[in-house]
Amino acid sequence: MKQNGQIVYAQNLAKSYAVGKREIEALRGIDFTISPGEFVVLLGPSGAGKTTTLNLVGGLDRPTSGALSVAGQMVAEGELHATERSLDALRREQVGFVFSEFHLLPTLTAVENVQVPLVWVDESGRDRAEALLCRVGLGHRLTHRPDELSGGEMQRVALARALINEPALLLADEPTANLDTSTRDEIFELLRELSNEGLAILFATHDHELAERGDTVLRLSDGVILDG
Amino acid sequence: MSLTRLAIKSLLQRPARTLLTIASVAASMAVLFSLLSFNSGYQEGLQNQMQQMGVHLMVVPIGCPYEAASLVLEGGDIENYLDEGIAGKIAGMEGVAIAAPSLMHAIVRPEDGRTDIYLGINEKQLELKNWWRLNNGEKPDGRLLAGDDSLLLGWDAALIEKREETGEKLWVPEIDAEFTVTGILEPTGTQDDGFFYVPLHTAQERFGLDGQITAVQVRLTDPSLAADVGDELEKMFPGAEIIRMEELLGSMSALMDSARALIFAIVAVVVAISAVGVLNTMLMSVFERTRELGVLRATGAGKLHIFSLVWTETLALTALGGLTGLALAAVAARGVEVVIKRFVPMAPQEAMTHFDPRSALICVLAILGVGLVAGIYPSLRAANIRTIEALRSE
Numbered sequence: 144m145k146q147n148g149q150i151v152y153a154q155n156l157a158k159s160y161a162v163g164k165r166e167i168e169a170l171r172g173i174d175f176t177i178s179p180g181e182f183v184v185l186l187g188p189s190g191a192g193k194t195t196t197l198n199l200v201g202g203l204d205r206p207t208s209g210a211l212s213v214a215g216q217m218v219a220e221g222e223l224h225a226t227e228r229s230l231d232a233l234r235r236e237q238v239g240f241v242f243s244e245f246h247l248l249p250t251l252t253a254v255e256n257v258q259v260p261l262v263w264v265d266e267s268g269r270d271r272a273e274a275l276l277c278r279v280g281l282g283h284r285l286t287h288r289p290d291e292l293s294g295g296e297m298q299r300v301a302l303a304r305a306l307i308n309e310p311a312l313l314l315a316d317e318p319t320a321n322l323d324t325s326t327r328d329e330i331f332e333l334l335r336e337l338s339n340e341g342l343a344i345l346f347a348t349h350d351h352e353l354a355e356r357g358d359t360v361l362r363l364s365d366g367v368i369l370d371g
Numbered sequence: 372m373s374l375t376r377l378a379i380k381s382l383l384q385r386p387a388r389t390l391l392t393i394a395s396v397a398a399s400m401a402v403l404f405s406l407l408s409f410n411s412g413y414q415e416g417l418q419n420q421m422q423q424m425g426v427h428l429m430v431v432p433i434g435c436p437y438e439a440a441s442l443v444l445e446g447g448d449i450e451n452y453l454d455e456g457i458a459g460k461i462a463g464m465e466g467v468a469i470a471a472p473s474l475m476h477a478i479v480r481p482e483d484g485r486t487d488i489y490l491g492i493n494e495k496q497l498e499l500k501n502w503w504r505l506n507n508g509e510k511p512d513g514r515l516l517a518g519d520d521s522l523l524l525g526w527d528a529a530l531i532e533k534r535e536e537t538g539e540k541l542w543v544p545e546i547d548a549e550f551t552v553t554g555i556l557e558p559t560g561t562q563d564d565g566f567f568y569v570p571l572h573t574a575q576e577r578f579g580l581d582g583q584i585t586a587v588q589v590r591l592t593d594p595s596l597a598a599d600v601g602d603e604l605e606k607m608f609p610g611a612e613i614i615r616m617e618e619l620l621g622s623m624s625a626l627m628d629s630a631r632a633l634i635f636a637i638v639a640v641v642v643a644i645s646a647v648g649v650l651n652t653m654l655m656s657v658f659e660r661t662r663e664l665g666v667l668r669a670t671g672a673g674k675l676h677i678f679s680l681v682w683t684e685t686l687a688l689t690a691l692g693g694l695t696g697l698a699l700a701a702v703a704a705r706g707v708e709v710v711i712k713r714f715v716p717m718a719p720q721e722a723m724t725h726f727d728p729r730s731a732l733i734c735v736l737a738i739l740g741v742g743l744v745a746g747i748y749p750s751l752r753a754a755n756i757r758t759i760e761a762l763r764s765e
């Protein structure tokens with residue numbers, strides 16, 4: 144498989160779900176690549192297959208067919224699939240996730256939430272977690288719990304959590320969907336900066352306004368990537 | 372951050388439910404620990420008391436019922452007697468500290484529905500029963516048996532006779548004799564309380580059994596000599612039966628074994644109930660936190676991490692409950708003991724529920740067992756959630 148130093152390489156990637164006797168084709172064979180530091184916006188309406196794409200790239204789900212490699216590691220190639228353990232390790236080491244719902248743990252403080260991914264690698268990293276929170280502009284909210292934070296602040300904590308393992312790739316599933324426009328722009332700017340520093344980002348959204356601001360736009364509709 | 376810390380933080384998500392579960396584990400562990408340490412304390416206390424009684428061997432005529440109760444049942448008279456001379460011979464044997472002869476005789480009074488048991492004793496008996504106390508607090512001595520008409524009353528005997536003072540007279544028509552009460556014994560909780568003690572020679576005279584006795588109670592310088600001395604006694608006195616007190620202890624232990632079986636059955640039920648409680652709590656927690664567990668998988672947790680996390684939560688829950696229970700039981704033990712002593716027959720006088728490391732160990736193992744077993748199923752459920760569905764769930 145040719146990768147040419149790509150962080151993500153997807154070829155003819157397809158995914159269908161079996162719902163009862165029906166087959167739902169969520170992705171009908173898409174091709175794309177993401178280079179280090181590239182900011183890719185995955186634009187598409189609801190049901191287009193954005194989350195499905197992110198799940199496949201993050202190793203949370205397995206493609207039905209096609210080839211996919213992430214950070215130099217083969218995830219799927221035809222009939223071959225990476226083991227669940229190696230996909231876990233891939234997420235632990237190379238991939239960070241942010242979601243529109245933030246998904247913070249309610250009983251943990253901001254710093255502790257950021258430290259969660261380190262639990263799996265037996266590290267404390269409190270200092271790094273605090274530094275990262277400062278980096279995303281939350282130095283003054285270290286010991287606040289999620290219910291004491293605004294939506295924008297929660298998403299910053301979630302972002303710091305996604306970055307604590309120093310991933311090569313950030314998968315963002317409509318991270319600004321639950322934020323007002325100005326907060327949305329702040330978060331987006333933050334991601335732009337990170338991407339300028341070398342982080343590859345796959346940013347799923349249905350927000351056309353944001354599409355122009357990425358390096359690359361993938362227009363997804365009904366499981367296929369449209370030209371242009 | 373460590374997995375343990377994350378586990379404990381997760382338990383705080385539902386503080387009320389966590390506390391309730393901890394409380395229920397604590398309650399069952401408190402019951403468990405109390406029962407176990409009571410059981411062991413009871414046995415130990417009983418054994419101490421038997422030991423303290425300091426009667427290691429008893430020499431009785433062959434076929435002689437040596438329990439006062441049997442004596443009463445069999446009509447009030449002992450057929451066989453021993454010669455009182457053997458008491459002196461036994462006293463001279465190596466390893467024997469005290470040999471106390473006694474003559475037992477029952478006076479049956481069917482019209483009053485009672486049987487009085489008279490025991491002829493000498494000062495050796497007082498030496499042997501060195502834990503006896505008079506109701507005025509003094510230690511009984513030979514003066515109590517000095518007069519021919521001396522009568523020392525056991526606590527219950529004094530109650531039956533309604534005697535409270537020394538110096539009172541007691542007329543016994545059956546043997547045409549009058550005695551003077553020289554002392555009343557404090558209760559001992561044993562059959563000694565029911566006896567009428569008179570000087571040995573007076574008993575022999577009044578009951579027409581000159582030179583005869585019904586038992587010699589022997590204390591050894593070292594209880595471990597009981598087997599050897601017992602064998603020798605058997606050789607020396609073929610017409611006598613030698614009772615080793617260990618045998619009595621043995622049958623007591625058999626009794627205690629069955630008590631223990633019952634206790635362990637209760638323990639098993641208690642442990643099972645708390646295990647089901649913990650299982651239920653953890654399962655609910657896993658169902659409620661499905662999405663959160665999906666998020667953890669997204670941050671790189673493997674199935675094993677999730678399994679360990681939920682298992683650690685279960686263990687933390689049970690360990691916390693268990694330790695609380697042990698602490699509670701230790702504090703409450705005194706109070707429980709007072710209640711128990713009132714209802715359990717032959718409860719030893721001394722403290723029964725002192726801290727018993729063996730019971731504590733059993734409890735700790737039980738706690739661990741509950742945690743491990745009750746944790747397995749919820750942990751497996753948690754480890755096997757489907758990540759993408761968990762992330763989509765509300």
Ligand SMILES: Nc1ncnc2c1ncn2[C@@H]1O[C@H](COP(=O)(O)OP(=O)(O)OP(=O)(O)O)[C@@H](O)[C@H]1O
Pocket residue numbers: 160161162167168169187188189190191192193194195196349
């Ligand atoms: N687990 C599943 N089982 C069955 N069908 C599914 C499953 N997940 C997704 N789908 C279907 O696949 C299609 C693409 O879903 P996907 O979640 O990727 O869309 P999306 O672009 O993320 O939409 P949205 O903007 O609403 O999040 C949809 O038709 C959806 O119903």
Ligand SMILES: [Mg+2]
Pocket residue numbers: 193194195316
């Ligand atoms: Mg989606």
